[in-house]
Amino acid sequence: MRFVVRRLSMFLFTLWAAMTLNFFIPRFMPGNPLQALEARTRAKLSPAALESILSSFGYKPNAGLVPQYFTYLKDMVTGQWGQSIGLSLGQPVRDIVFQSLPWTLGLIGLTTVIAFLLGNVAGIVAGWRRGGTLDSWLPSTLVVTANLPYYWIGMLLILVFATTLNWLPADFNYDPSILPGFSPGFIGSVAQHAVLPAFTLLITSIGGWILTMRNNMITTVAEDYVRMARAKGLSDRKIMFNYAARNAMLPNISGFAMSLGFVLSGSVLVEYVFNYPGLGYQLLNAVDNNDYPLMQVLFMLYTVSVLVALLAADFFMAWLDPRAREKG
């Protein structure tokens, strides 16, 4: 019980801290939505007119910071997210979020899961066949690929497969000439547009999984229960997956949860390079245009997703491993 209370209070505190930071940072810094709007309309409208437009969408620069802060907290929690005061002026933030969310979840969420699965299998094999050809060159290569600037890999893929070979599209989420719907043409177009960004993420994220899994396997293979399994005369495959890999996976679970939590926010640059209209792309729009309402909601969603993922991983681990329960 104490475990649950502790985790939940941590959850609430972090959420509050993130929301507070995100309220005060933009407001204490130079630049405001009015100036951004002025720049966008190229000063064709008077500042007074612009201000009345913004205030009709809920922007109140003259109200005190403290009351603003409390209404902000209340609105965030109750889901009254307001309207955008940036690029898509007047559009409800909720609509923007729900339009972009599926694209990010689909592209980056799916890629994260695939990278985790492939990476772990490769790591299990590499760690099991210690000293084999795979194991001797793999780690050095992966250390390098896991730390490549991933947006650059994206641009290289565009250069090769889009600009030069012309095999795949370089930006957007689907061909706008096709009507969205459950038609094979539309689904094909979505898949086609997802290939390059997905590979960009796979190339850079799979290395980390393989390396940690390999290293965990190496430590686990030396344990007594693996020797015991060998002594019992079990088949190699059974020892590898049911004895060694099962235990070697444990430390990876919280890492996987963390990366699932970062699905929403972690790949801003991939969406930027491929002009993929997901949540990360919206964040850059919001920041560029001082779109406080959109920025606030996005930041809250990013934080909540990490927190929920971690919380889930904590409870899952506690259920899986009694030692984790003890620590509290």
Add this chain to the structure above:
Amino acid sequence: MKFASLVKNRKALIGLILFGITVLVALFPGLFASSQPNVIGTYAPKLGFSTAHLLGTTSYGQDIYTQLVFGARQVLVIALAAGAFATVLSVLIGITAAYMGGLVDEFLSLITNVVLILPTFPLMIILARYAGTSNWVMIIVLVATGWSYGANQMRAQALSLRNRDFLEAARVRGERRAYIILFEMMPTMTSLIVANFLGSALYSVLAASGLQFIGLGNTSQDSWGTMLYWANSAEALQSGVAMWIIAPGLAIAVLSAAFALMNYAFDEIGNPALRPVRRKDLRKARKAAAQSALDEEKGAADVYADAA
């Protein structure tokens, strides 16, 4: 942790060499290229490779190779400074939390965990967007978002040391708390601290270049991320100056590979189980095993003689 063991490890050696080259270029860019990396229209735009322009020129008529050489310094300074400050902060917070325990520990751990969970890159974007574009802002942003992971590691390591005899001895001698932390605890944690520094420097290279790439750095200063920003906004890929994108990205990749390789090598040195198994060693081990089996037949006395 000896220097010799660093040089013996192949990954560490490659990392060290790549890092050394970058440092050399960053210190003396004048040796490698003529100045004026940034002036628009110095040369004809979009020239191909030639001896005069090793990597061609940009759409604005700047020499790509010269820009690359002069861009090394800024990235390196940001990486080293942010890495160093972040490490100092992690060490201070981590060790203080572990050593003081109680409420102080609760409080510091809470802050560490909150910062760890915050979505870092979006926070960086927001901070960098609103705080300006000087190098110092960049460094502060990187330190503010990058110290927490290390602090957790330091705390864990320091906790495992807390009840060791040599610390008890120092306390009994009547040493001050600051002395014990600085001169008794920290030296035993050197390898973790160095690994931490390499990790944060690596993180800073990638994050700073990423921020510069989306135009949140100082766009008038030479650096690899800023080169990518200008190249991307001039649609370099579509207009046939691909080298403008390939070259700076490769430079970032090389520098981060240098930090990553050194960092990983540190892990291997600290944990011998992870080291690569050399064919030569395997053969030697097999031969030794076969030999000792033979020896056993001959008699135990010979084995002892062999070992000696």
